[in-house]
Amino acid sequence: MRQTLSVIALVFTIFLNAQELKSPSEFLGYELGSRFTRHHQVVDYYEYLSQAAADRVKLEEYGKSNEGRRLMIAYVSTSQNINDLESIREEHLKSTSGESNSTKAIVWLSYNVHGNESVSTEASMQTIYELLTNKSSYLENTVVIIDPCINPDGRDRYVNWYNQYKNSPYNVDPNSKEHHEGWWSGRSNHYMFDLNRDWAWLTQLESRQRLKKFNKWLPHVHVDFHEQGVDNPYYFAPAAEPFHEVITDFQRDFQETIGKNHARYFDANGWFYFTKEVFDLFYPSYGDTYPTYNGSIGMTYEQGGSGRAGLGIKMKIGDTLTLNDRIAHHHTTGLSTVEVAANNVEKLNEEFKKFYRNKNYKYKSYVLNGEADNMLALTSLLDKHQIKYSSGTGGTVKGYNYQTGRNGSARTGDNSLIVSTNQTKGTLVKVLFEPNAKLSDSLTYDITAWSLPFAYGLNAIASESLVSGGEFQKTTSGQSNLDPNAYAYLGDWNSMTDARFLADLLQKGIRVRFAKKPFTLDGKKYARGSLIITKGDNQNITDFVQQLMTTSREHGKPLTAAATGFVESGKDFGSSWVQMIPKAKIAVLSGDPTSTLRFGEIWHFFERQLRYPISVLDASYIKEVDLSAYDILVLPGGWGYSELLDEDYLEQLKDWVANGGKLIAMGRAIKSIDGEKGFGITEKESAKDSSETKVKQYDKTPREQIKDAITGAIFKTKVDSTHPLAYGYGNNYYSLKLGNQSFDYLKDGTVAYIENDTSPVAGFAGSEAQKKMEKTLVFGVEEYGQGQVVYMVDNPLFRGFWENGKLFFANALFMVN
Template sequence: MKQFLFLSTILLTISLNAQQLKSPSEFLGYELGSQFTRHHEVVDYYEYLAKNASDRVQLKEYGKTNERRPLLLAYVSSAANIKNLENIRTEHLKSTTGESSASKSIVWLSYNVHGNESVSTEASMQTIYELLTTKSNYLENTVVIMDPCINPDGRDRYVNWYNQYKNTPNNIDPNSKEHHEGWWSGRSNHYMFDLNRDWAWLTQIESQNRLKVYNKWMPHVHVDFHEQGVDSPYYFAPASEPYHEVITPFQREFQTTIGKNHAKYFDANGWFYFTKEVFDLLYPSYGDTYPIYNGGIGMTYEQGGSGRAGLGIITSIGDTLTLKDRLDHHRTTGLSTVEVAASNASKLNQEFQKFYRNKNYKYKSYVMNGDEDRIDALTQLLDKHEIEYGWGKSATIKGFKYSTGKTGSLRTSENSLVVSTDQTKSTLVKVLFEPNAKLSDSVTYDITAWSLPYAYGLDAMASQSLITSTAKSKKSISNGSLSSKAYAFMTEWNSMKDAKFLAELIQNKIKVRHSYKPFTLEGKSHKRGTLIITKGDNKNNDGFLKTLVKIANKHQIELTPTSTGFVDSGKDFGSRYVQMINAPKIAVLSGEPTSTLRFGEIWYFFEQQLNYPMSVIDSEYMAGVDLSKYDIIILPGGFGYKGFLKEDKLDGLKDWVSNGGKLIAMGDAINGLTGEDGFGIKTKEVIKDTSENMQIFDEGQREYIKQTISGAIFKTKVDNTHPLAYGYDNSYFSLKLGADAYDYLDSGSVVYLEEGNNKPIAGFAGSEAQSKIEKSLVFGVSNHGSGQVIYMVDNPLFRGFWENGKLLFSNALFMVN
């Protein structure tokens, strides 16, 4: 009788909840899945729930996008849990530092990180509605955090495009326009960055704001909802190999536990799915791996469809895939995830605490020397991740030396950055700093090397001993008032901070020179590239000194005054070796054949990192543009430049370069400049591995990877006497994303792989690819008439996180003349 009354109470509660709250379809005025919901309408529904179920839903804005759309999180749980939400959070976080009595499971569901994988936001509305009504029993011991749309800018771009071009009623013919989104797709955010690959690098405003809240919760389970090709069935955990070695047995097992629960529902409905394929757990900047490296169960769910599918499409086997189908699948896995977490709350809490106990990793400390600005840039990233660090002392330590790939020694000082694994986020430290991630399988979904010391260009050592460190306050530079009696002011050229300083000076019409030769003045040595700001050059600039000190203090640049341009050794300031830096007018190609991601990296670099203006010229109307108005044209990486740069376009570029233009060709764009009619750069051919004459069909992928490079790091040789390499030592660690290779230039090979040096220092490169890239160009400059072509075979701006490449790109803009 008691059991009957209990069940009756639950059913009555569910019935009342359902009556009181409108479903998404009721609220929106159309059946969910019959059309795409714009972001502001999604926000309206979540606000409606927060108002009408305020005892069970809290809605908080955690930021705004570049296009000013709100980023939202909905906290969903029982009335008792919502009332006690802050205590639940703080008790849960105690699990990361010691004992805790936490008993609730914390589940974070992230929707629509890729804007045109748009069904997941629709599914989020149905999911939260059912959690508040028919599935409210899941919430008794579970807090669900829902982000209905990580990427509102991209999603609205897609939804608005689709609503503009779709047939009425929608057309399921794959050839119809509504299934062909075009170049400027909704996948990426405003700056065309892939937000699913930005969790660790935090270049984008969406990622930065999200992580602030994520660190306050550190959920047990995190799910990233995606879509894939139209013809693919649903994918859910467990993931495929390679798994990073730090992933615990429980994290592996629980993926299987969740996957089996999903399979139960999919089997009952006759829905197709796959597991343990394609999507691995290695690269640390995904929405599944980053949570795993922070102790959670991170998972990617992939529904067939994406921007190609629209409201409905005929698949290759003749079935019709609808938005309603896609929505139902994501709703099912979302609810199934919460169900499993709710029934395993005790185990999740136990294992989460266990994850944060002391780890016996091989390397206990990572110690780094280098340019102060680059170290400062790295500490800014560490602060965002809440990774602890300190500073060394005068000593000599031994360990694995990153620059040689061997055991060696490193002299440290109070300016040496020390990051140890003796801290809460020890696992994340290991993953981000380890010299070379261990690969259990060479077939991977993304890059295989990313170690931060290489990315930031630091002289680093991994020590098996715990290196003691101390805290210190950050030094603040203030130049005070500058003497009007000074002949000039100087500052070194070493980092992106210096490039930002120069960019702002130029925009404030302050004239700046740089030295092509090293020199000494008043007993102090100065390297090539040193910026020289003379009073004489700026005599007609009212308020010159006041503006200069303001900009220098803003960028924390220390200016060295001098009373003379007569150097102790080297070239005087009036020499032809001390040249004025021009204020270049820059254009960047967009549209096909450029890659949206590669274009976006450049766009973001100019607007958010360098803060220097550029013009965007689309390929559709490039032929009608007067290129003589621009000093620099940048061709981002992409696909199909050979077909695009034909005859008149290529001839026009050659004339423009010959007349003094500077062309920067990146990645595959270089391929469009080869050949007899091009600029003279020659492609290197692959040397095939003929050790196996017969290939087994099932091993085709394994054979193919011999020709590939999966984002590996190579140590290259640098001619740092060339302006393209000012600020660098005689070596540069380059992230190579593929096996495209070009012969050395006749002159101007600035960064290159030497003969006998074709093996990666970190990451995977196939045997045939290694043979191909030996003795090949990485970055170089060739003169053509009065202008130059700058070749960037590797991408120094990749995903905005390869900090060490940004100065090289700045050199291409300002130093190469």
Template sequence: MNTRYALYLICCLFIFTASVTAQELKSPSEFLGYAPGSRFTRHHRVIAYYRHLAEAAPDRVKLQTYGATHEHRELIMCYISAPENISGLETIRKAHLESVRGNNNNDKAIVWMSYNVHGNESVSTEASMQTAYDLLTEKQQWLENTIVIIDPCVNPDGRDRYVNWYNQFANSPNNIDPDSKEHHEPWLNGRPNHYMFDLNRDWAWLTQKESRQRVKVFNQWLPHVHVDFHEQSINAPYYFAPGAEPLHEVITDWQKEFQATIGKNHARYFDANGWFYFTKEVFDLLYPSYGDTYPMYNGSIGMTYEQGGSGRAGLGVLTVTRDTLTLKDRLDHHYTTGISTVEIASRNAEKLNEEFRKFYTKKDFKYKNYVMSGNPDHTKALTRLLDKHRITYRFARQATVKGYHYATGEQGSLKTSEGDLVIPANQVKGTLVQVLFEPTTQLNDSLTYDITAWALPYAYGLQAVATRTETIPLLDEEQPAKDTLSVAPDPEAYAYISDWNSMKDARFLTALMNAGIRVRYSEKPFSVAGKEFERGSLIITRGDNSAHKGFVQQLSDITEQYEKEIIATPTGYVDQGRDFGSSSVKMIPEVKAGLLSGKPTSTLNVGEIWHFFEQQLQYPITLLDTDYFNFSRLSGYDVLILPEGSYGEFLDEEKKDRLKNWVKNGGKLIVIGNALHALKDDKDFGLKEKQQDTTSLKKNTTPYTTWEREKLKDNITGAIYKVNVDRTHPLAFGYPDTYFSLKRGNNAFQLLDEGNVAYLGDRGDPISGFAGSEARKKIANTLVYGVHRHGKGNVIYMVDNPLFRGFWENGKLFFVNALFMVH
């Protein structure tokens, strides 16, 4: 065989192989067996399609499993680019991250697209598959200088919940009548994750495992562009960037400009198709925990795209304009903006890299350092969050630091102890630090989509100063803050004592209880063994646990696991206070708790409580659905929790009487947020709403165009309030005499006849965040947390939800106290 003929055969074989490979790369319709937009695809089939792409085009596609959900569904990233980029993906990633240090060696644009963070906004996952396929075929010219990262489904548990429900109840063929059952999801709809959390509001707080796993990868890439695909009302046209006011002041001019550049390109395609859209309305860029703002504060061009549809749309639905909105329509719109985003990023790769590097150059922030002092457990909890965001921190020496004092809202000073936390603004994540720690958020528009205050020192219950001083006395880098070291318990001790002032202590308690170890607590301060102990301190006696085999060793193991310091005492005779046999030293009972769920409760608050028990407190809870509440044996529960919700007709007089009798016989009822309205004006519940006359001629004659803004006077949009606390009450054990509460509305209830544990004073002014002028007047001198005694039991009122979105760390001990300390 001559050389020329051999080369000819090799070329033919190469062409044949390439042809076979190209034929093997199947479109979504070829692989799934149905046209995109004609059916919903379950998550395992979506994963299978992306695996197919990776197998058919391994030189251009790389898959990464980055985690799993609570319901054990796989979470994946799909990297799509030209062959030379995929082969050098890790080199490109590292070169890009060097940009944050001013070394701009990367010339590729990095575009990350997140689909289906809300499970019932289900079209985006369908669009992701078509987008991925077309990028590998007819749109592959944009991949020469662009890495596209696709997360096809951020929330698989919610999405499969919706898809399975829809497939179960959809007509055949589908019914476009909006009254049809297929357009009305049940109470637990597909929007949230397993624990009913809104994952689109968890980017900064990272309370959910999906968020933690995703943000870990996000911070390994820090893309130039991040798009979060959503859906909204069936009657709304498409929304894309630019975002609405208020825009946070740290957002750069370039980020605003590039949002507009992308938006104009989307408009070009939408105009050509005659599709309706809007920009610069509704979806602002302020709250830091969204899928557009969190990337913005990390240097990306973060954007939300909103298609009309969501859980009501199904395969097709009739809109208010008598048009039929189909799943195929929705898919086409999301596909178009996704492709348009990649196109503009590819055309502007050089500029994206240049501006990304500029974003990370040193900025002249108003505050140079954030210095925090307080409970070491709270500090440790905060540093765990900072580590997940790759925010650096140092530890202070003993000194006096001056600056803006968070507790007073004025200039002041803070005496630091060795090991107190210092977070410098001058660091790679400086912009994110500025947003998460700033004492007050600058609002250029008070009409916002979410809360307006979230500063982490308040959330973690730490004393803090924001200082304009660059230099703070610091420990050497080799000397981090010291963790508390556990010491093996003395097996001959009469009792072992532990403090009570953090969620770490709460988890220590539940670990002991789950192990069958009996624990007491003191209602009074006392001193013994040369140490002073506050109210709520835990007391574990050998006598209470004499029947527990291996008690001392198990106590030692749990103490070591939770890094707890326990003090052994050879006697129950205290130096000051009440001895351990006193009636004020009470046994902590095993508590069986029930949580009302189902209509009309709030899925979000039910999820917050459910997650708190199982994932944070590690203590069991039973969900009791409203469908069978009448048949539930309440006598089997020590605690019943009424979460937020509009109870309306559900909580009728018969059910109220049942609750009253249960409380009267020793039950403990915990009522949260707007659920309090269901119990007001009933003498047995002792709760009255505060009324305020806001009628005025001006209000009645407000022009139509200013109605929305006029209503802001009555609203509180997530503001932080300084609250007075009766720290002698068991509900407040572990707290100082003030507490900073996140208030999300103008609910106002009069102070109780007694049992006012936390309450607002004469002024209704927040220390941070927005509150309207009328709302400020209304909430002055009102209840925040209180306990009403009824018979042998108690009703615990929590006007402000201490478990809101799981991130207000300092409020959680109130809830634990309600479970175990209030009797």
């Protein structure tokens, strides 16, 4: 009898909840799925729920996007759980030290990281409504955290575009304009970054703000909702190989458990789906892998559709895929995920505690030495991930030497950085720092190498012993005082800190020179590229010394006062070997044929990293632009440059360069300016692969193709450090190579290059692709008339995280003259 009354009470409660709350359709005033909902309307609905069901929904704003749109998460659970939310969180986090007695499951659902994968946010509204009404029983022992839109700038860009171009009623013909977004699609954020590749690198505002909240919860389960091609069935876990070796058996098994529950619902509805294909768990910066490396069951769910689908589109098989279909599928997997978590609370808590027990990883500590500014940049990233580190205390550490690829040793001191796996985030440390991540399958979805010592240009030893250390001191102080009577003020040139300092000075009208030869003054040695700021050059600035001191402090950039320009060795400050750095006017090409991602990396570099102004020139009108108004033109990587750079316009570009312009060509843009009609760079000819004449087994074709691929591998290159493009670098540079494109050495001006050793130091490169890398250019400069062409075959700005490559780009702007 008591059980019957409980069931009746539960049904009555569900009925009351459904009566009290408006569904998304009732609140919005149109049927969900009949149009796309703008971000402010989504916010309005979540705010409505947080008021109408204030005891069961807590809404929290965690930041704003670049364009000022609100970023928020909603906590959804029972009244008691919401009331005890902070104590539930604290008890859950005790699991990371093995002390928790938590009886709740924490499930985090993330929607719309790609703005034009627009069904996600629509589905989130239906999902939260169902959790508060018909599925409220799932919440008794579960806290669900919903982020309805990770990328509101991209989403509104898509929604506004679609509303402008759709037919009325919508047209399912795939050829209709409403199914063909323009160059700047809604996928990316404001700076055209892919936020789903930024979880680990945190280059973007949205990512940094979100991670603060994520680290406060570290959920048991995290789902990232996506869309894929129109004709693809739904994808859900379990994921494909390769799985990173740190992923536990339980994490693998629980993906299977969740997948089977999804399949039960999809089977009942006759919906098609696939698992264990395409989407692997390796690259650490995704919305499934990053949570996984923090103990979650991290998963990607992929619905067919994306930016092409609109409100409805005809598929190749003749069926019509509607927005309602897409909502139903994401809504189903969202609820199914919460259901499985609610039914496995004890197991989730038990295994989460196990994940955070000390692991017996091969390398216990990573010891790093190198340029202080790069070290500080790395510690800034580690702080955001809540990864602990320390400084050296003297002595010698033995282990794997990243630079030699063999066992070696290094001295440690106060300026050494030690990062160990013996900490809460130890698994994440291993993933981000290990020399070469172990691949179980070479067919991967993304890059296969990212090791932070290489990315930050630091010398590293991976030690199999735990290395103790002291407190790491962050020294970022600039110049407190400068002698006002000095002849000049000197600064080194080694990092992006130095580049930002220079960019700031130039914009303030302060004139700066740089040394093209090493010199010695007052017993101190100065390298090529050293900055020389003289009073004579700046005598028209009345408060010159005060401005210089202020700028020095703002950038943490120490300067040395020089009483004379007469050096002890090298070239005096009046020599032609000491040149003025011009305040360059810079233009960057945008639009077709550039890649939005490659353009976005450059745009973000100038505005958020270097903080130097640029003009963005669109390809649709650049032929009408007088390039003589600009000193530098940057061509981002992209496809289809041949139509833009036809013979006539290529001649115009050549004339502009010959008259003193500087052209920076990156990635695939280089191919458009090579050859007899272009400049002096030539694509490398590769010998014909004998396997091309062999009969290939049909289902082995991808394995054959991978032999010619490089999937984001790290290569050791040689560097001519005497060249202005390489100022601040040593004799070697570790480059992240993203493909097999290769060019011969330049006749003059080959700066970074691969010689005979073509095997990567980390990551995967196919056997045939490696052959194409022998004696090839990475970075170089061609002198052309009075100007230069800078070639960047590899992308030093890729996803904004390869810190050690950025000075090459700054050198291309300021030092190559």
